[in-house]
Amino acid sequence: MSNNHEIVVPTETHGHVHRDDVGARMGMWLFLFTELLLFGGMFLIYGVYRFQYSEEFHFAAMELNTGIGTLNTIVLLTSSLTVALSISALQKKNKFLSVVFLSLTIVFALAFMVNKFFEWSAKFSHGIYPGSEDLINKSNGEVVFFGLYYVMTGIHGLHIVIGVILLSFILVFLIRDKITPDNFVKLENAGLYWHLVDLIWIFLFPLFYLIQ
Amino acid sequence: MANGTIAEHAKSFYEEGTSKKTGLLGWFFSTDHKRIGIMYLAALSTFFIIGVILALFMRLELIAPGETLMDAQTYNTIFTLHGVIMIFLFIVPGIPAIFGNFFLPLMLGAKDVSFPRLNLLSFWIYIVGAILVVISLFVPGGPIDTGWTFYIPYSVRTGTNVSLAIFAAFVLGFSSILTGLNFITTVHRLKAPGMGFFKMPLFVWSTYATAWIQVLATPVIGITILLVIMERAFGIGIFDPSLGGDPILYQHLFWIYSHPAVYIMILPAMGIVSEIIPTFARRTIFGYNAIALSSLAIAFVGYLVWAHHMFTSGMSDTARIVFSFLTFIVALPSGVKVFNWVATMYKGSIDPQPPFLWVMAFIVLFSIGGLTGLVLGSLATDIHLHDTYFVVAHFHYVMFGGTGTIFFAGLYYWFPKMFGKLYHTKLANIGVALFFVAFNLLYFPKFIMGYQGMPRRYYDYLPEFADLQLVSTIGSWLMAIALIIVFGNLIRSLRTGRKATSNPWGGVTLEWHTTSPPPLENFETDIVVTHDPYDFSQLEDMKNE
Ligand code: HEM
Numbered sequence: 001m002s003n004n005h006e007i008v009v010p011t012e013t014h015g016h017v018h019r020d021d022v023g024a025r026m027g028m029w030l031f032l033f034t035e036l037l038l039f040g041g042m043f044l045i046y047g048v049y050r051f052q053y054s055e056e057f058h059f060a061a062m063e064l065n066t067g068i069g070t071l072n073t074i075v076l077l078t079s080s081l082t083v084a085l086s087i088s089a090l091q092k093k094n095k096f097l098s099v100v101f102l103s104l105t106i107v108f109a110l111a112f113m114v115n116k117f118f119e120w121s122a123k124f125s126h127g128i129y130p131g132s133e134d135l136i137n138k139s140n141g142e143v144v145f146f147g148l149y150y151v152m153t154g155i156h157g158l159h160i161v162i163g164v165i166l167l168s169f170i171l172v173f174l175i176r177d178k179i180t181p182d183n184f185v186k187l188e189n190a191g192l193y194w195h196l197v198d199l200i201w202i203f204l205f206p207l208f209y210l211i212q
Numbered sequence: 213m214a215n216g217t218i219a220e221h222a223k224s225f226y227e228e229g230t231s232k233k234t235g236l237l238g239w240f241f242s243t244d245h246k247r248i249g250i251m252y253l254a255a256l257s258t259f260f261i262i263g264v265i266l267a268l269f270m271r272l273e274l275i276a277p278g279e280t281l282m283d284a285q286t287y288n289t290i291f292t293l294h295g296v297i298m299i300f301l302f303i304v305p306g307i308p309a310i311f312g313n314f315f316l317p318l319m320l321g322a323k324d325v326s327f328p329r330l331n332l333l334s335f336w337i338y339i340v341g342a343i344l345v346v347i348s349l350f351v352p353g354g355p356i357d358t359g360w361t362f363y364i365p366y367s368v369r370t371g372t373n374v375s376l377a378i379f380a381a382f383v384l385g386f387s388s389i390l391t392g393l394n395f396i397t398t399v400h401r402l403k404a405p406g407m408g409f410f411k412m413p414l415f416v417w418s419t420y421a422t423a424w425i426q427v428l429a430t431p432v433i434g435i436t437i438l439l440v441i442m443e444r445a446f447g448i449g450i451f452d453p454s455l456g457g458d459p460i461l462y463q464h465l466f467w468i469y470s471h472p473a474v475y476i477m478i479l480p481a482m483g484i485v486s487e488i489i490p491t492f493a494r495r496t497i498f499g500y501n502a503i504a505l506s507s508l509a510i511a512f513v514g515y516l517v518w519a520h521h522m523f524t525s526g527m528s529d530t531a532r533i534v535f536s537f538l539t540f541i542v543a544l545p546s547g548v549k550v551f552n553w554v555a556t557m558y559k560g561s562i563d564p565q566p567p568f569l570w571v572m573a574f575i576v577l578f579s580i581g582g583l584t585g586l587v588l589g590s591l592a593t594d595i596h597l598h599d600t601y602f603v604v605a606h607f608h609y610v611m612f613g614g615t616g617t618i619f620f621a622g623l624y625y626w627f628p629k630m631f632g633k634l635y636h637t638k639l640a641n642i643g644v645a646l647f648f649v650a651f652n653l654l655y656f657p658k659f660i661m662g663y664q665g666m667p668r669r670y671y672d673y674l675p676e677f678a679d680l681q682l683v684s685t686i687g688s689w690l691m692a693i694a695l696i697i698v699f700g701n702l703i704r705s706l707r708t709g710r711k712a713t714s715n716p717w718g719g720v721t722l723e724w725h726t727t728s729p730p731p732l733e734n735f736e737t738d739i740v741v742t743h744d745p746y747d748f749s750q751l752e753d754m755k756n757e
Contacts, residue, residue: 020326020401022401023326023327023397023400023401023402026396026397026400026401027326027327027330027393027394027397030392030393030396030397030427031389031393033427033428034389034393034427034428034430034431035431037428037429037431037432038431038432038434038435039435040431040432041431041432041435041436041465041468042435044465045439045450045461045465048458048461049450049458052458053456129446130442130446130447130448130449131446131447136455139456140449140455140456141456143449143455143456144449144450144455144456144457147448147449147450147455147457148448148450150446150448151439151442151448151450155435155438
């Protein structure tokens with residue numbers, strides 16, 4: 001966090017709005033910690049069961065479509081790049097480019113969800129979903145694997161959806177000049193959130209698709 | 213501490229709000245941390261009283277062996293509701309939500325918290341959570357009956373409304389996280405000029421440590437709860453043993469949050485104790501740094517002891533010994549605090565006003581609770597006492613005798629500041645005394661019964677426990693009377709109490725440097741901090757302010 005706001009800035013309250021960008025960023029980082037811990041709980045569970053059912057996890061993971069997974073990883077990584085570019089564009093006072101990059105980010109996010117939709121529907125049509133006949137007949141380890149798969153990618157997907165909504169609001173703010181080259185902490189914070197969502201995927205991808 | 217003067221005619225925050233709205237809406241949409249604090253006070257007190265009423269029915273059922281008032285299933289739902297309300301709706305939000313909101317900015321010399329609108333949002337989220345709990349009672353399926361710990365596999369098998377009730381706990385957790393995040397940022401960013409970290413009042417320190425636990429522990433219960441809901445809805449198999457899941461894993465995750473949550477409950481209370489003792493002993497606090505840092509130490513070590521709730525659940529001996537050892541370590545920073553408090557009183561000129569008496573009750577009750585905690589923390593004895601009334605007595609001594617008592621201490625200490633009114637001192641003293649007697653009558657027999665083997669969560673018992681159960685029930689009636697006196701005194705004073713001066717007790721932390729009740733932006737002039745927080749030499753200057 002930068003030190004260029006040494007003076008204590010009063011709060012944004014009661015009529016006249018004061019700004020404290022450092023405070024706003026600090027709040028965002030704290031929020032990201034909570035997100036990390038939320039997923040941390042699930043990674044912990046994954047670790048425990050991977051250890052307990054290593055063989056079953058191995059078989060189950062082979063059923064996942066590495067192609068779609070890789071594609072989605074690329075899409076998401078690119079979206080992280082575009083959101084960062086959008087921030088730098090705004091810093092360089094180029095509003096147009098900033099709007100373009102932010103819109104691209106949203107497009108990539110939607111592309112990710114579309115992919116995810118096809119991936120999940122394919123699994124469903126093969127009868128692999130929690131509580132299905134086919135799954136119950138498989139071994140316990142595989143049930144747990146797919147349970148974790150749906151929960152973890154599902155909650156991650158939910159974060160993408162929230163991210164799309166968030167970024168759309170930011171886009172409107174940007175277009176309406178509520179976010180400007182000298183007041184863009186909202187955009188920065190939304191970017192931070194987006195990077196986190198991306199980062200979590202970077203862990204989900206190898207854990208489910210690659211280590212077989 | 214501050215050089216500012218107080219204008220006599222200033223409007224208080226009751227008369228001037230943050231928005232144009234008036235009446236109740238002016239409160240419900242207010243981003244003023246003081247109004248939010250008072251709204252929390254009203255909401256939390258309501259739930260506390262509901263929880264107590266439920267408990268009185270439980271005690272009435274237990275007055276004699278056999279079914280006296282309700283059947284087993286009703287008892288199950290009532291103790292669950294009592295636990296859920298007391299934990300998630302009262303004691304966990306508790307002191308930070310009420311006094312943290314009201315006094316953290318005041319004690320820092322700030323105008324508000326860092327994110328006032330987020331603060332209001334956390335209050336609304338709290339209310340939504342509370343409403344969900346209430347709804348879960350009335351929709352088909354019936355009220356939740358799992359106990360407040362929601363242990364799997366029963367919580368997956370039972371037909372009662374588990375999902376809705378625990379979703380409420382999830383929502384309440386969200387509120388808690390946002391409050392914590394707000395407080396951490398406030399402490400870092402809004403200290404008045406001249407106030408460094410080691411000039412902050414100790415209540416601020418402990419609220420700060422608590423805020424970190426709120427932020428770092430609550431997400432774990434959040435995800436655990438979501439997993440239980442999904443387990444019930446879709447059968448994902450993560451916890452359900454028939455699908456390959458491990459119910460013990462649930463217990464681990466649950467306690468990874470819920471044990472640190474115990475420190476969310478007690479740390480702010482310890483902070484209030486560190487405020488009240490210097491004020492009434494007229495002496496600077498002994499060992500300021502030790503008390504401040506021990507809060508952080510408790511927050512940290514408290515993170516590593518969760519599995520002592522699971523000594524009988526099936527863990528390796530190594531794990532059990534390590535967790536038992538770590539549990540004992542928590543006693544060290546707690547001991548540091550108690551000794552420093554006592555040392556502060558030594559040779560002080562003590563003025564035993566009601567808040568101070570509450571603190572004395574706290575020290576006795578909390579010490580009993582803490583020491584019996586060590587009995588439960590050591591492996592051999594815990595095997596015998598696990599899931600007995602001994603545990604019930606222990607956690608009521610720490611939660612109710614500890615945090616609950618300090619909730620009242622804080623209320624009696626800051627009431628004049630919050631409402632600008634004084635209460636009846638003699639009645640207040642009677643209230644404390646009766647509370648103390650009633651408390652021990654109510655819970656001490658439970659230690660003995662637990663030691664003799666009375667299990668918890670039963671609506672019936674063997675005839676040999678009849679006498680002690682009767683004593684306990686009589687204690688619950690006395691407790692009801694004590695609480696009526698304690699609350700009644702304050703409610704009466706709201707209307708008929710004498711007007712309070714800005715500093716009725718002779719405290720020196722910043723909140724006493726402004727009017728009672730404070731104006732909308734807390735201080736008439738900008739604050740510059742010149743003294744240490746408990747430097748009583750400034751008291752003379754303050755009289756002239
Ligand atoms: C007048 C006050 C109170 C009375 C008479 C009372 C009484 C009781 C009784 C009889 C039980 C059930 C014991 C059993 O059958 O296992 C119980 C459980 C419990 N109480 Fe209280 N209590 C009071 C206040 C409180 C307070 C202030 C708190 C928390 C701050 C609290 C937290 C709990 C919890 C967490 C449980 C465990 C519920 C469970 O087993 O799931 N109680 N209480």
